[in-house]
Amino acid sequence: MTVEQTAEGELYLLDLKSKERKFVIEKPFMMDSAKSEGFVSRLENPIPEGSWSNDIEVSSFQKGDQWIVELKPSMDWLMSDDRVYPVIIDPTVKVYQPKNDLNDTTIRSAAPDQTGGADLEMGAGFHSTTNNIVRSLIQFDLGKLPAGSKVMNAQLNLRLSSVWNDTASSIGLYEASSAWEENRATWQRRTQSALWTNKGGDFNSSLLSSQTVGALDTAAVEPQLFKWTIKPEIVQKWMDQPTQNLGLMLKATNETLATYKKFYSGDYSSKLQYSPKLTITYYPVSRLGLESYWSYAEHELSDGQGYVNLGTGNLVLDFADFSVTGRGNSGFSFARTYNSKAVDDSPLGVGWSYTGSETVAEFPNGDVLYTDTDGTVHLFTYNTVTKTYKAPAGLYLQLVKANADAFVITDFNGNRVVFRDLIKNPEQQGRIYPIDYAEDRNKNKIIYKRQADGTLTGITDATGRTLTLAYENGRIVHGTFENVKKFSYTYDTAGRLKTSTIYKDDLTGSTTTYNYGTDGRLNNVIDANNQTTTYIYNAEFLEQVKQPTISS
Incomplete structure (x- = not known):
């Protein structure tokens, strides 16, 4: 394999002959052992907002038959009086999939160039300590559904994984209005070469639905389930005109309220049963089965x-x-x-x-x-x-x-x-x-x-x-x-x-x-x-x- 590095610090591992991208090493981040007061999670190794940084220089070079990747973390961040050791530096390697059945990512105002396509959680809310607004994008591939089907109803199902404090927050669901890429989207950019029209992601301001999310119930056997209703005509549009399926935006309806909530993402591979789900009930018009009035x-x-x-x-x-x-x-x-x-x-x-x-x-x-x-x-x-x-x-x-x-x-x-x-x-x-x-x-x-x-x-x-x-x-x-x-x-x-x-x-x-x-x-x-x-x-x-x- 050979390596391609982007200006944003991502590394793509390419097939030596075809030059096809096989793996992506997203820009790494580092996190310390601090946890904001009130932070609770069901994950074994959660990453609280405010305890991490992406201020890391990435470089790579070939040495013989090996590729060397060097990471140079910010000394200012490491030496800050606020640091709680140990510190973990995490370069995330994942299979490069330009089109998944599910794409999801988290974007952050306090880290405007940081991608979140490999995050194990999707977040929404506001971390006041670091003045960080957290939003998430999610998109489902509907290509496997029968063409011409009539959508009867649809809803987005998410499982709660972490919260920063028990304050109840209204988490709203909106329709995204610009195309974006899971491994490229940041607070500022929607793809490698294109900026959002508005920082923080482009979306239709009409609220699809909202859910009030409060405390995390760590004693429950199953993570709490939250459901957002989506108008059937929106999903119908996505099915009939796939290019109109730009996904969804998840954000707090009040982004000055000091709390954030996180949900399992599609990248949490050990708990795939908790992955985001778009449940659609549809009426197939392809005339399945046998009836006397068909030929x-x-x-x-x-x-x-x-x-x-x-x-x-x-x-x-x-x-x-x-x-x-x-x-x-x-x-x-x-x-x-x-x-x-x-x-x-x-x-x-x-x-x-x-x-x-x-x-x-x-x-x-x-x-x-x-x-x-x-x-x-x-x-x-x-x-x-x-x-x-x-x-x-x-x-x-x-x-x-x-x-x-x-x-x-x-x-x-x-x-x-x-x-x-x-x-x-x-x-x-x-x-x-x-x-x-x-x-x-x-x-x-x-x-x-x-x-x-x-x-x-x-x-x-x-x-x-x-x-x-x-x-x-x-x-x-x-x-x-x-x-x-x-x-x-x-x-x-x-x-x-x-x-x-x-x-x-x-x-x-x-x-x-x-x-x-x-x-x-x-x-x-x-x-x-x-x-x-x-x-x-x-x-x-x-x-x-x-x-x-x-x-x-």
Whole structure:
């Protein structure tokens, strides 16, 4: 490798041949052991504002086959009567990623040239001792969400990590109005070559939302969670026009109030579960799943059926891995469906839905999304006057809210499906109700057994017989019915469904293999007879299905 040094003191490690940036050594900082009175943190080695400095000269030179980096800290800072030893000098090395799923950084008025892209925390507030205003920038990549989706609601979730005193402060969220780079942004600059129009970052002065943050609860098992609501139309704009996604600004609404609050950043790798999250509930318009009012081109598979939505180019594969008859036609099957345009993960991998994955999701405005077994999403619109739900055109189902924790869907034959709010996820803005049981008009029930977190563990019919599902690493690995294995699954290193084996008896089974492209979409299916069906896409649209030739 070779080294490139910037005027700001950053060092980039370049590939010797391609000159591509591989690592960045951000301008180092030094901190002493002082802690401002009232500072409290959940981090093992926190960095309080006011206890650090970036007054360090950086130089580098080659010596033989080595690169030497010299750091010359300010003697004035080191010899100050305010210093509390020991002092740590920290040159932070990180993989250079010009485009992450998440970019975040902290900028400081008292250190106008200091970058904060590698900081383990994001801060907002005012450290009066050093006259330091602290702000943070954050940006999420929305490129993996289905194009054309309608955003229903969105919120930013942050976990509190440190505070300087218990004074309650209103922390506001604003939309950034200029592009910036995580490893370049400072109080003065947004990129290496461009200044902010206004020092401290450019942002729309209209407040999106705010949260009052006070003391840090160090006794709590989980860090305190704070949520900022973001207008759906803003996130919709980011999805429809990615160049308009300039990120968000986090700052105190009163920057003269002597307190600051910090939150876990995306760089705190040992606690990634506490990373900033942008939770979005969206309504996909890519017509996932199967409905009679859509047009499809069909093709057969040895153990399933394939469909291509002629309007959207979505590939749908449908498999029934197990079925059993029951009393009064109340039997059930375990089926799974693949949608090439689906992006959500499941216990069968990205793109797969299955029997028992059905849910309804309730939004703050009262609207409800019903997702059925094959991944089709149906929007029920809530009427605030009549307190009823209107089904989408062509869907002949009635939805009612039975109580605070349950919804019921009834078809025209009187069959009911009950959904209960079993999943208590504080990170989500809407409420998710998984399927609890299905009941025919003769009161025969199919019950879906779940763990406390909503994981489906079994399906029991009206006579008490149970299909039991086993898991490894969050993936379904096999299903047994009355203690006899009926099917099993394996997965590749990316967690995608690799094989499905359907057992005729305890010993023999037929295996189907699934292979995926670099974009994650299913490229081909190889059946138990070693016959391959290949799928060819143009971007996200399926254009061609190549089926095996039958020879005599």
